[in-house]
Amino acid sequence: MDNDKLNPPYRDFIGDMLKNDASNGEIQSLKGAGKPLSKEYLSGDTCQHFQRIAKDAGYKPHWLKLQHEIRDEIIEIEKLKSANPANNQEKSVAAVNKKISEYDKSCPPPLQKGRISYHNIEAARVRWE
Numbered sequence: 001m002d003n004d005k006l007n008p009p010y011r012d013f014i015g016d017m018l019k020n021d022a023s024n025g026e027i028q029s030l031k032g033a034g035k036p037l038s039k040e041y042l043s044g045d046t047c048q049h050f051q052r053i054a055k056d057a058g059y060k061p062h063w064l065k066l067q068h069e070i071r072d073e074i075i076e077i078e079k080l081k082s083a084n085p086a087n088n089q090e091k092s093v094a095a096v097n098k099k100i101s102e103y104d105k106s107c108p109p110p111l112q113k114g115r116i117s118y119h120n121i122e123a124a125r126v127r128w129e
Helices: 013-023 046-056 062-083 090-106 118-128
Strands: none
Touching (some): 062 090, 062 118, 090 118
């Protein structure tokens, strides 16, 4: 048997995210960069501490940023529809649906919301608020 099938390579997802952010220069701009961590951060569960540090630093996951963009675009489409119902915004809806597909792939499964249409834009706004 092949050992690679029995022992797949180890993936460090948090490490990968940090390396990606470091290569983009986002790590140096964080609040408290270069300062020592408190003893509270160095005790207990590593994942919980990472989440607390990231939250304190103002980090938002990509899917959460995308959620806010989608919500704002849906609100804009709804405003345009209410101002001029004859003005069809199918291209805008298609662009939003593309972002929704990306969002649904990256967010936790219980938060997935599915595609929208121009005709149900009011219900979509409520769902995305």
